[in-house]
């Protein structure tokens with residue numbers, strides 16, 4: 001008998017300390033200037049909304065959202081390079097926006113490198129627009145790179 005072949009189920013849940021080695025591995029393969037293991041540990045200890053997207057029981061992506069005083073900040077969103085363009089980044093962003101709404105957040109902010117076309121494409125698709133620039137915000141190999149600050153309002157007055 002041939003076992004049926006299908007895609008593993010995809011779920012999103014809170015990140016735990018046990019996920020950090022897989023999360024850090026994806027982070028190192030995704031960014032030229034990755035967050036350290038310790039930064040993720042601090043995000044867990046700080047009680048941020050830290051989430052992972054699982055394919056079966058393997059971490060394929062993650063997101064980190066901080067919420068305070070009616071505002072939320074997307075601090076990280078990342079999908080394993082092997083699993084990009086499957087809609088996982090959008091699912092992670094949807095989950096973070098859902099959690100922000102549940103916390104009665106009115107506006108969500110994030111920083112992005114202007115050279116990061118995939119991320120800009122995702123944020124534009126989800127209704128974010130540029131509200132500011134932060135000069136020399138990011139590390140770069142030849143000095144610093146500016147950040148674009150993007151925002152999305154979740155409720156209207």
Ligand SMILES: CC(C)(COP(=O)(O)OP(=O)(O)OC[C@H]1O[C@@H](n2cnc3c(N)ncnc32)[C@H](O)[C@@H]1OP(=O)(O)O)[C@@H](O)C(=O)NCCC(=O)NCCS
Pocket residue numbers: 030076077078079080083084085086087088089090091111112113116117118119120121122123125
């Ligand atoms: C940004 C990132 C999270 C997107 O994840 P993903 O799972 O590949 O994205 P999805 O498949 O969910 O795509 C959702 C939308 O994003 C946009 N998008 C995705 N990849 C894109 C690309 N290469 N170029 C332009 N737009 C892109 C599209 O609008 C897409 O919608 P569509 O499929 O209807 O066209 C992923 O590229 C990543 O992890 N990058 C490295 C980490 C990073 O830079 N994070 C952002 C830091 S600010």
